[in-house]
Amino acid sequence: MVEIGYKLFTEAHSASELVHNARLAEDAGFSFVSISDHYLPWISNHGHAGFAWCTIGGISQTTSRIKVSTGVTCPLMRYHPAIVAQAAATAASMMPGRFELGLGTGESLNEHIIGGIFPTSAPVRLDMLREAVNIIRTLWKGGMKDYYGNYYTVDNAQIFELPEQLPKIRISAEGPMAAEVAGEIGDALIHYEQKPEEVIQTFRASGGEGKSCMVETAVCYGRSVDEAKRTAYEWFPVAANKGELNWIVPTPTHFEQMQQMVTPDDVAKKVLCSSDPQKIIEKVGELADIGYDSILLHQVGPDQERFINLAHDTILPEFGIKPPRVESEGRMVPGPGPAPR
Template sequence: MVEIGYKLFTEAHSASELVKNARLAEDAGFSFLSISDHYLPWVANHGHAGFAWCTIGGISQSTSRIKVSTGVTCPLMRYHPAIVAQAAATAASMMPGRFELGLGTGENLNEHVIGGVFPTSEPVRLDMLREAVNIIRTLWKGGMQDYYGAYYTVDNAQIYELPEQLPQIRISAEGPMSAEVAGEIGDALIYFEQKPEEVIETFRSSGGEGKSCMIETVVCYGRSEEETKRTA
């Protein structure tokens, strides 16, 4: 079944505007929301980059039906996977059955802000993502957990605010390599580029058969052609 969603672009709107837009999207009949999670906007004149997880809390209280997914959160550097696990569990507790966790390998634009070196190797980033997802799922089992991996350590951690229904984990893919990993470790796929056929085929053949795919496309609209061109 095809569902149509609405993108909450944190880089172009304030947090309060995004909460309002989420409610309007629900009223208009959209099935789901996807919210970007950036520290910096793509370009300065976008003008915004509010904290997505605070905004999600507001959305949880202003909507009652529409599903919400991060689109996407990077659990590699700026966020430790244990923190993402806690944040997602809390969001899912506030929106029973409505929250999904979208994850990806991120970009230097947002991850460099804490210092350190953002890995340029895609295989390394994907290995880090595998480990991050493993940590998140481990913590969602409940109880006290330890994890000592190649990239991350979790020591005596427990998430106390666990939802009755755990979120699906959607994995973002930009090509065949990440699509293969998405099929292996994800519950669903997110794809942001054009011509998704090859990526979807790889996702399906790597463990994604029967799992849902979210394809994001950019649409610009306005009250006039001139306004639309300015927005674009």
């Protein structure tokens, strides 16, 4: 059965809202949440970019069943791989069997802030990711470790807070080059619906056969199609940017300038804008038919609770997901507290 997840978009919501929404998503029946890990928002209008790892800690204490994944963390510049290894190990210790580490090569928007030069070469970024994953897995073996690579050095490092069950590492891939690396070094795949057929085929052919494949799809459910298009344009214009611009543009101001070059109709070609939940159900079905076993829904815009309730009432039941505890009008009620440690 396909698993359906809910996107926690740190750029558009406060940390407290995200923790609250994660709890609602659990009560609604979502299988997992995936949280973005940004230093800056894409555009200033988003208004947020809280520290994802603090938010994960909050989610660990207010949920008890839903799985949590970073979607995704970049271990290349802003975080040293050794720090990511420690953070992920701690998160997995707080959520036994529920945490998964999503990794990718990131964007200049977030990585350049430490003063380094973000590599414009995709092969270089992927080589750095290979080395970073190697360091993370090495440190997760326990004991004192040293590492001297082409990009990173680890000297006398040991992670003392190791979970009994290590988290899976899910590698992000936008195109076939990254999908090949994901199949090589990852336990699972995450794709952002640029080339869903080509990416999953390449991943499987490169060592990913039998591994979990997740795809994130952006939707904007509104009271009308026009309203949804306006909201998508206001909140997620980056979906319409072409080529590698989203990876190399350094500031929200630049993204706002690019927003002037696209229209609501351009954004609607990449974000499913609809007032009909059946359209979302069909989209999930199409992605599942391609072979993705995990579908991550990113509801674009401020109206998250309404979408979570829609998912609970209409979308999730279409895929056999029927949470048992609801109020008379289909609203979620608080679930049990965190499971005993």
